[in-house]
């Protein structure tokens with residue numbers, strides 16, 4: 001009998017998986033393929049109605065430093081961890097906000113100018129949003145003049161988008177309806193950390209891009225100060241839905257390993273994440289004055305901005321490119337994390 005408060009070892013869950021309504025799997029490092037890893041932390045599913053009492057382990061590869069969830073529910077089981085009301089799947093359509101000036105984004109780290117349509121190349125062109133969720137970004141980009149396609153694994157999301165007249169496809173990459181070299185831009189907003197094989201997804205994205213096409217990837221930053229402060233209560237952890245926990249170094253390494261040129265990896269501010277993390281810590285450990293202070297938006301604004309200025313913001317945004325020439329393709333030898341807008 002497995003103690004539900006203890007993360008099972010591979011042997012234990014293989015011997016007795018009948019008590020769970022999902023299947024566990026163990027994985028080697030998703031970046032370098034090595035099996036040697038050390039435990040970083042354990043945490044429960046933070047969503048109401050999650051698998052009560054069950055905890056998930058986050059480990060760090062001893063070879064390359066990638067942090068990932070292991071063991072984890074297998075791909076066929078993951079739907080059990082996405083409730084019907086999962087917030088990113090809620091379909092919302094609002095008037096697109098006016099883009100803020102670039103100096104504003106550079107100074108405050110938000111809002112992300114790429115999210116508002118300031119992409120490395122200009123329309124007309126074709127844009128694929130991988131893990132398109134609510135469709136708000138598709139709507140903005142269509143308004144900017146892009147020919148958009150959304151891709152998501154949530155049927156209700158895809159159906160709602162199709163009803164609104166968007167081209168939305170159900171599934172992941174590779175997808176039979178998407179042809180190689182058919183997109184000028186591919187975006188992945190808080191999506192890459194959810195997939196079981198991130199390198200495979202990046203490889204397929206590379207193939208879908210035209211030579212010289214751009215990939216925009218946003219993921220939570222496991223090397224951020226809030227991740228260190230809040231540990232298992234950090235909003236960006238979101239176990240077990242987040243399977244890879246990137247840092248600037250490992251995100252760059254994975255993009256480079258899949259032959260992308262990495263132009264920049266920089267921080268983006270998420271004030272609401274900080275407030276949510278404080279709320280979770282209060283719920284688990286009780287109120288403290290500094291946690292209450294962080295729930296006050298002006299205080300959270302200042303704290304998030306300080307993290308951004310120090311290069312330890314909660315979200316990472318990478319701009320990468322499929323090399324414009326096929327061969328030989330120089331790969332950037334060294335990476336330096338940038339926190340200012342490109």
Ligand SMILES: [Zn+2]
Nearest residue numbers: 029032061064
């Ligand atoms: Zn590794």
